[in-house]
Amino acid sequence: MSASNIYDGELDGRMVKVMPTNRITTKSDLSELIANFPYDIFSKRKEESPSEPVERITIVCMGHEPDLKASLFKEVGDYKLDVNIVDILKDKKALQLKRESEGLAVIRDGQVIIESFFPMNLLQKLSLDEQNVEDWKQLVESVLIDFNYDGAVLNPTEIDIPDKKSFVKGVYDIPEDAGTIRIKITDILSESLEIEAVK
Incomplete structure (x- = not known):
């Protein structure tokens, strides 16, 4: 060995x-x-x-x-x-094998569409794997979108924070003057992932 x-x-x-x-x-x-x-x-x-x-x-x-x-x-x-x-019996809280969240957002027909979001730590806590997530929106607390990201600070103009009974939209209209589109997705554990939309 x-x-x-x-x-x-x-x-x-x-x-x-x-x-x-x-x-x-x-x-x-x-x-x-x-x-x-x-x-x-x-x-x-x-x-x-x-x-x-x-x-x-x-x-x-x-x-x-x-x-x-x-x-x-x-x-x-x-x-x-x-x-x-x-x-594990004593340190359940301490066992955090951190994994980065993953997601994909695409630009199509004048809209930005979040195609997938896998908050890995949350899935681990729920003992789910990627295949078990029917709808990623169930796991999301908010989506913030900056349509003109300057590469440094996120200044969201689209803020999607639904009430407890509904989910985030996941599809957003892109304004005409948009540049680099950066999206911040926060899951229900308040852990965030930032991604840029791709064409």
Whole structure:
């Protein structure tokens, strides 16, 4: 197993290892990690920056033995690790594997049309994937459109904030003097995405 395969991903500069989620993580669950750490890379990093950790790791688990982190440090011995344990049972709020929202707006027949919007963090909280979203408008709190975006500050002239019973329109008439069209879509968690309409 190569070093790159022992982790499940990377988040904010930290390597992420997801432990089996059907049971409490024990010291023996760390053995695969300990056996496959890239010790040659660790040695090089230690030489270059002796006071810095050789690796920053986030371990995600569903419950764990209290001395899990201590036993990992003990096994790795000479190498300084920065280990953060995220226990889903305790830290539900802290588990934010942030993903950028995605969206597409097109210009067609004198209108700007928002074709899709996937607020990834919201979908994750709702345990939905992209295929489950029948209508993106259900997830949106507001749409602001600047028809002459100057590249720096959004000055919306179209403000679509529906009442609780209705949804945003999603299709908007473009004024004749329009230049660069930039759209700010805010989801119901108040997280925003800014995109430019494309022809």
